Amino acid sequence: MAYYPGGGYGSGYPPAGGYPPSGGYPPAGGYPPAGGYPGAGYPARRAFYIISEMNGKVLDINGGNAMPGGDVIVFPRKMDRSPNQLWWLDETGCLRSMLNDFAPECRGQGDHLQLQPYRGDPRQQWRIEGNRIVNRMYPMECFDIEREEMRDGALVIAWPYKGSRNQHWRIDYV
Secondary structure, eight states, X not given: OEEETTTEEESSSSOTTOOOOOOSSXXXXXXXXTTOXXXXXXXXXXXXXXXXXXXXOEEEEGGGOOSTTOBEEXXXXXXXXXXXXXXXXXXXXXXXXXXXXXXXXXXXXXXXXXXXXXXXXXXXXXXXXXTEEEESSSTTEEEEEXXXXXXXXXXXXXXXXXXXXXXXXXXXXX
């Protein structure tokens, strides 16, 4: 059962009462406008790696799968700046993949993250806060390497923040 800050325990997404309106995502004209987003503080597609503080591996889309449903995993950093290992922040500060502009999405606590076309759904709104990647609507849920697995290809899941080493990340801009 998932815990939702301010809402208690529930069976998973969506929370009781549904989600707030998405605010018109995606914006007319697509992502991103030339030169970035005025006043938003996020440059147009500034690519970066997301590196696990636990094992030094980077967030990766398994097999470079550009189709919906590609698993988010950790894998050793490739030297060729592969787009399946690079990320960017959209105009709202939410995480997006350089591979296909999709966003990581989970269906509930403990579910592994998969890339899906961005719809502005709260399950896709992941932000970088310090050394954590947290959900905008449920900030106690964060990216977590499942069971602290050290192997290449370990799945990344959404899990409540406990301060564990498998939940800490750092950014390395390209």
